[in-house]
Amino acid sequence: MSTKASRSSARLMISPAVILLLGWMIVPLVMTVYFSFLRYNLLQPGETPFVGWENYYWFFTDPSFSAAMWNTLILVGGVLTITTVGGICFALLLDRPMFGQGIIRIMVIAPFFVMPTVSGLVWKNMFMNPVNGIFGQIAKGLGFQPIDFFGQIPMASIIFIVSWMWLPFATLILLTALQSLDQEQLEAAEMDGANWLNRFWFIMLPHMSRAITVVILIQTIFLLSIFAEILVTTNGGPGVATTNLTYLIYVSSLLQYDVGIGSAGGVVAIILANIVAFFLMRMIGKNLDA
Amino acid sequence: MSIKRTLLTSAVGLGLTAGISASAWAEEITVATVNNADMITMQELAPMWEEATGNKINWVVLEENVLRQRTTTDIATNGGSFDVMFIGAYETPIWGAKGWLTPLDDFAEDADYDLEDIFPLVRNGLSAEGHLYAVPLYSETSFTFYRTDLFEKAGIEVPTEQITYTEFAEIAAKLHDPDNGIYGTCQRGKAGWGENMAFVGTVANAFGADWFDMDWNPQLDSPEWNAAIHYYVDLMTQSGPPGASANGHNENRALFKDGKCATWVDATSAAGDVRNPDTSSVADVTDFFKAPRQETDKGTGWFWSWALAIPASSQKVDTAKDFLKWATSKEYFEAVGETKGWVAVPSGTRKSVEEDPRRLEAAPFATTIVDAILSVDPADPTRDPVPYTGVQFVAIPEFQGIGNYVGQQIAAALAGQSTVEEALANSQRFAVREMTKAGYIK
Numbered sequence A: 001m002s003t004k005a006s007r008s009s010a011r012l013m014i015s016p017a018v019i020l021l022l023g024w025m026i027v028p029l030v031m032t033v034y035f036s037f038l039r040y041n042l043l044q045p046g047e048t049p050f051v052g053w054e055n056y057y058w059f060f061t062d063p064s065f066s067a068a069m070w071n072t073l074i075l076v077g078g079v080l081t082i083t084t085v086g087g088i089c090f091a092l093l094l095d096r097p098m099f100g101q102g103i104i105r106i107m108v109i110a111p112f113f114v115m116p117t118v119s120g121l122v123w124k125n126m127f128m129n130p131v132n133g134i135f136g137q138i139a140k141g142l143g144f145q146p147i148d149f150f151g152q153i154p155m156a157s158i159i160f161i162v163s164w165m166w167l168p169f170a171t172l173i174l175l176t177a178l179q180s181l182d183q184e185q186l187e188a189a190e191m192d193g194a195n196w197l198n199r200f201w202f203i204m205l206p207h208m209s210r211a212i213t214v215v216i217l218i219q220t221i222f223l224l225s226i227f228a229e230i231l232v233t234t235n236g237g238p239g240v241a242t243t244n245l246t247y248l249i250y251v252s253s254l255l256q257y258d259v260g261i262g263s264a265g266g267v268v269a270i271i272l273a274n275i276v277a278f279f280l281m282r283m284i285g286k287n288l289d290a
Numbered sequence B: 001m002s003i004k005r006t007l008l009t010s011a012v013g014l015g016l017t018a019g020i021s022a023s024a025w026a027e028e029i030t031v032a033t034v035n036n037a038d039m040i041t042m043q044e045l046a047p048m049w050e051e052a053t054g055n056k057i058n059w060v061v062l063e064e065n066v067l068r069q070r071t072t073t074d075i076a077t078n079g080g081s082f083d084v085m086f087i088g089a090y091e092t093p094i095w096g097a098k099g100w101l102t103p104l105d106d107f108a109e110d111a112d113y114d115l116e117d118i119f120p121l122v123r124n125g126l127s128a129e130g131h132l133y134a135v136p137l138y139s140e141t142s143f144t145f146y147r148t149d150l151f152e153k154a155g156i157e158v159p160t161e162q163i164t165y166t167e168f169a170e171i172a173a174k175l176h177d178p179d180n181g182i183y184g185t186c187q188r189g190k191a192g193w194g195e196n197m198a199f200v201g202t203v204a205n206a207f208g209a210d211w212f213d214m215d216w217n218p219q220l221d222s223p224e225w226n227a228a229i230h231y232y233v234d235l236m237t238q239s240g241p242p243g244a245s246a247n248g249h250n251e252n253r254a255l256f257k258d259g260k261c262a263t264w265v266d267a268t269s270a271a272g273d274v275r276n277p278d279t280s281s282v283a284d285v286t287d288f289f290k291a292p293r294q295e296t297d298k299g300t301g302w303f304w305s306w307a308l309a310i311p312a313s314s315q316k317v318d319t320a321k322d323f324l325k326w327a328t329s330k331e332y333f334e335a336v337g338e339t340k341g342w343v344a345v346p347s348g349t350r351k352s353v354e355e356d357p358r359r360l361e362a363a364p365f366a367t368t369i370v371d372a373i374l375s376v377d378p379a380d381p382t383r384d385p386v387p388y389t390g391v392q393f394v395a396i397p398e399f400q401g402i403g404n405y406v407g408q409q410i411a412a413a414l415a416g417q418s419t420v421e422e423a424l425a426n427s428q429r430f431a432v433r434e435m436t437k438a439g440y441i442k
Helices: A004-035 A054-060 A065-095 A101-113 A116-127 A134-141 A154-179 A183-191 A196-223 A228-233 A245-255 A259-283 B002-025 B037-053 B064-076 B091-097 B105-109 B120-125 B148-154 B165-175 B196-206 B223-239 B249-257 B268-274 B317-327 B330-340 B357-362 B366-374 B399-414 B420-437
Strands: B028-034 B056-062 B084-088 B135-140 B142-147 B263-267 B286-290 B304-309
Touching: A004 A259, A054 A259, A065 A101, A065 A154, A065 A196, A065 A245, A101 A154, A116 A134, A116 A154, A116 A228, A154 A196, A154 A228, A183 A196, A196 A259, A228 A245, A245 A259, A245 B064, A245 B399, B028 B037, B028 B064, B028 B317, B037 B056, B037 B135, B037 B317, B037 B330, B056 B064, B064 B084, B064 B091, B084 B091, B084 B317, B091 B304, B105 B317, B120 B135, B120 B366, B135 B268, B135 B317, B135 B366, B142 B148, B142 B196, B142 B268, B142 B366, B148 B165, B165 B223, B165 B263, B196 B223, B196 B263, B196 B399, B223 B399, B223 B420, B249 B263, B249 B268, B263 B268, B268 B286, B268 B366, B304 B317, B317 B330, B357 B366, B399 B420
Parallel strands: B028 B056, B028 B084
Antiparallel strands: B084 B304, B135 B304, B142 B263, B142 B286
16 A cells, blocks of 8 residues: 555656656657747758748648648558458458467568568569569569559559558457457357357457557557658659658658758648547547446 | 997887877778768778778768768758768759868879869869869769660661660660560669659750759740650650669669660769679670760760768868878779779779770770760750759759659659659749749749
């Protein structure tokens, strides 16, 4: 039983860590907001005058801005759909007893351990390259024209690569949930005459709903800031076909060296991410309360 | 005996003093460099300089785009992370004029270094307002790589004069044989001001286009740009490899060396690698002719130098200068020739190296490269007069952003994601916006 004194001493002891963490978060945030109101271009050094909302004006009127917003949503939505549905399917398959189960499970999870840059380069050069890639060679072998993945279907290709990376995560979480399901419940339903589809729909899926929520929440947070896969494969193109919000901020800050506009973009991204998080928590987060 | 002892003591004393002073002066310099073949050779040979001077080099080796970001950010914020930077003909005059680089005018006084031996065109490209700000390792222009065996088989005569791009497209179409894995032409398609826009910029010049008029108004919606980009997209669609919008210099170089391309208009600096039997499967069946012309022959081959410079923020200027002198000296080129073969010597900077019989014997194409480089005039790159210098780039700080955006739009047109008209209209809007933002136009 904690006393008043032990509670306050605990607070005292934990405070340095809390202050450090808060500072760690707040200092860059405040600096970003501050820079977003300055005319601050690295290529034109000297004064950095206060310009009000000018950087926000330039960021919102950037010809790539609306495309970047759409691309961000399409990327997040696409990957979430594929990984959640795919994750459920894989979890159901892996839950069944089979020969070499351990090895198969490790193989399914393996892509999650590959670094984003490495997987992007491997997919781009070894698989999806229309001249030297394996897919191109197979297509040619079968008498078809090879698909130029990053030229003809750039966004679908990126969604595919990112989904490949995140599918193991979804599978892992959902498989764990499925394994915690009481087998007797399923047997009882089977004895009552419920077929597999009914057992899946009325027992397994509701049981997995919390895990699905966790998968969607965590993935959304990470998918909003996908960057490495885009940088090493398409560089945001062709045109702006794969430019998402993160990539647009990178273009402003590090290709045009405009810290002011880049910071304005950063602030916009933070606000948008919080709006998305708010609605997500409202819509599906209540699952977590139960 | 006593005299002997005195002498001995003085000798030891002198030696000690020299040793102490050498170690007191010995410094470690940080060099930021790109990961290409010439710079890797330099790293291998650098111990020669380290042993001779007692200094040490801390190498920071980065991919070209990353190097550019790191060095630009560091120098613009006066970060002081590097004592020596590898930079190009675009950055040097801009950064020099801003006072971000240490002037190297005193190199002219060193007779051994012989600054006059470096081609004046190259020196001028690395100077601003009469001061030299960087010294070159190699310089390049662009010319046409072609496969002699394929030309012969198809009965195509090798051009002796500069051909037009229309004629070039006809040749490429004749050689295009994708069923047998041979593409008529491989050209840069990967977006970026230093990637596709290097080639596209020279095509635009050939068609009579320019980036800006004399009042800095962007000209990307002009009929000349339209004709040039239509030509480029048609050429690549009809005679290029699939997925061309992802191919930059390195990808095309690999394709060409692998025997998959019949023609390729690209950097002269790749010639040594393509003609090197150890690294290329087409070494003995590759030759070169001038990059084509169209409406004009001005600016049809680009101009670029990779050079060494010292940021103004460096605290070790003297040691850095000593390294610069060694790394671009006659002695260094000699060392590369002796250890890596004369075909691998960085090209296009020193007259004495290019005229060296050993170089001419190992690389008979060296004269073609030098002639091509010397025929470029960055100060007069286009058919109509323009307010800027630079053949495949515009020497203003804003160009990187504009060039990258336009490069993306052209890549989209090439990939069939948009039409040429849309790509150029977007490019024009973006360029007007950037030039307005920077205060060039009202």
